[in-house]
Amino acid sequence: MGTAMVITSGKGGVGKTTSTANIGTALALLGKRVCLIDADIGLRNLDVVMGLENRIIYDIVDVATGQCRLEQALIRDKRFDGLALLPASQTKDKSALDAERVRTIVAELKQAFDFVVIDCPAGIEHGFQVATAGADEAIVVTTPETAAVRDADRVIGLLEKSGLRSPKLVINRIRPKMVRAGDMLDIDEIVQVLSIDLLGVVPDDETVIAHNIKGEPTVLRNDAKASQAYRNIARRILGDAVPLMVLEEEPGVFARMRRLFGGRR
């Protein structure tokens, strides 16, 4: 029986879809059977980031409303046997998806996959409730900005209330130079406010945008800085104690992040 993880944030555009694609692919790289679910109905972009857009025939709403069987809607990744995607629909009525139906779909997928990774829509309304419904665990993504951290805090409160007790944190788009100049919140500060375990820190990396457009998750590349960060996150999910990566050759930052991560294990 697999584990279902929802990737959520509250604020839009902080990197949920990017994180879903990369964490999912990284887990597949490590030999796990992974199914990604795009629960962002109406916007649908996980398939684009995964480069699987042109293969969609059925989607999650079709499954929920009984238009097709679950297996028919699953798209197998062209690169990994163990990786699949259940796409969102672009046009159909969002309200066709309710928490109960999603819970059933997720439960069924957990029989066949080690990990079910759910890409949650922004916000805290219906779509959020639906996307988190079947999850066993939650990963909260934030960027080092006050508004994003505030929304993450809000979401953590809601997750805890709905029984997702200890969500994990991913801080995305860190720029060490800006942090040092005081123009960005630093990792310490963010973790202190949110007071949840830090799963990883992903640097701001232009190649991520290029890879997203090409439909090729960054973690497949060896040369990108963000790639290593996502691989480390996947290993931590599997239980390895990987120290936080050095974003830049600065001993102070390294020492501080090690302490942070080490201290919370």
Next chain:
Amino acid sequence: MTVRTADQSQTDMRPPVSIKGTKGGLLFLLDEKAPHKDIVEHLQRLLCGDLASLFNGPEVAVYVDYGARDCSREEIREILHLFLEKDNFRVREFGQDTTARKMMFHNHREPGRPHSIYRGTVRAGQQLLFDGDVVVIGDVNPGGEIAATGDIYVLGRLRGLAHAGCQGDEQAIIAAAEFAPMQLRIANWVSRAPETDGRPLRTTMEFAYLREDGMAVDKLMYVQSVRPEWAFHPAE
């Protein structure tokens, strides 16, 4: 310090006079229902009799409150006289409903009122309301709100909004281990976080309370200035 000089014959009975030590001096509270004779006898023993040496020493301000008892002028004079005879006593107040008594009792608001302990972080978007006093073991994050009809104590970082005395209790206070609130409210008063050199306040071990001229923030070690009874009755 409450000096109880119970009548030995009636050990379970409250003495007709109870004495409270306050920061400003000694407050004598005369039992409203005790007969005049008992009060006088008790005071005589206390001030002139075998216990008198207890009150000898440096000058001390004395407040006497005889409450709502029925007594004649002569009776009142007799009592006042006992106090005036004591060399080191400086009688500052003598009457019913003295300010000293009020100070003593409005801080002991509803002695049995509820306290709550909240364990956890008060996160953005959460609004918690408590009846009575509340102790938060955790942080109140920006965007989070905590309200109580009594006092609020945060054993963590107060960065959100706190509303003490939310049903109008102006004596309520807000204290925090790390004090960096977004906004503070006590009763119907609202205050943005005080700013120092344009930067938001962020200090440790402070508390906010109401004064005549508005809200003030002070070091927690001075909390006795608004809760004088805490200085003398730590166990109560």
